[in-house]
Amino acid sequence: AAGVIQSPRHLIKEKRETATLKCYPIPRHDTVYWYQQGPGQDPQFLISFYEKMQSDKGSIPDRFSAQQFSDYHSELNMSSLELGDSALYFCASTVGGSAGELFFGEGSRLTVL
Amino acid sequence: ELKVEQNPLFLSMQEGKNYTIYCNYSTTSDRLYWYRQDPGKSLESLFVLLSNGAVKQEGRLMASLDTKARLSTLHITAAVHDLSATYFCAVVPTATTSGTYKYIFGTGTRLKVLA
Numbered sequence: 001a002a003g004v005i006q007s008p009r010h011l012i013k014e015k016r017e018t019a020t021l022k023c024y025p026i027p028r029h030d031t032v033y034w035y036q037q038g039p040g041q042d043p044q045f046l047i048s049f050y051e052k053m054q055s056d057k058g059s060i061p062d063r064f065s066a067q068q069f070s071d072y073h074s075e076l077n078m079s080s081l082e083l084g085d086s087a088l089y090f091c092a093s094t095v096g097g098s099a100g101e102l103f104f105g106e107g108s109r110l111t112v113l
Numbered sequence: 114e115l116k117v118e119q120n121p122l123f124l125s126m127q128e129g130k131n132y133t134i135y136c137n138y139s140t141t142s143d144r145l146y147w148y149r150q151d152p153g154k155s156l157e158s159l160f161v162l163l164s165n166g167a168v169k170q171e172g173r174l175m176a177s178l179d180t181k182a183r184l185s186t187l188h189i190t191a192a193v194h195d196l197s198a199t200y201f202c203a204v205v206p207t208a209t210t211s212g213t214y215k216y217i218f219g220t221g222t223r224l225k226v227l228a
Contacts, residue, residue, distance in 0.1 A: 048213060102203070
């Protein structure tokens with residue numbers, strides 16, 4: 001069965017650079033969530049989208065932005081990267097409006113040097 | 114603000130022993146999820162608990178939900194080394210104004226099963 005696809009899986013950037021992470025949800029899932037997980041920490045909610053509209057916002061820095069496209073894939077754009085942005089970034093998808101099970105991608109590991 | 118707390122945070126246990134991980138949350142929610150995460154890996158769904166009194170079992174793991182006490186438990190029976198991982202519970206409070214839901218994760222319990 002198709003799963004949530006994230007790319008790239010690994011990314012190394014310098015401070016003050018920009019990075020873009022992509023997420024392709026499971027087919028027919030219309031809701032995407034982005035989480036950030038630092039080493040040894042629980043996943044922190046960043047932002048979510050439902051039917052291509054931003055639905056909720058968590059602890060996402062102003063330097064980050066995201067959107068969901070017409071094919072339901074989502075992109076997380078990160079600018080002016082800081083050392084503290086180094087983390088695993090997970091995307092998860094579900095069918096909106098139902099609080100159903102979240103299905104997670106394999107994650108994108110960002111390292112900022 | 115919704116808080117989801119797990120205890121213990123760290124658990125080291127011998128193979129063959131039983132133990133319970135607790136997940137307490139601070140607001141009304143009628144559903145709860147348990148996930149497993151291996152180091153550097155994704156979160157794998159273990160259990161979906163959708164109502165008060167729900168009990169689910171899979172192999173050596175059993176999860177239950179008490180919505181009145183705002184408590185879920187994950188019970189490990191006769192632990193084996195392969196169960197070593199971090200376990201997270203996630204709570205879904207009421208829908209946002211946009212009609213979607215915010216999933217709030219617990220602090221995680223890092224389990225190490227010693228051979």
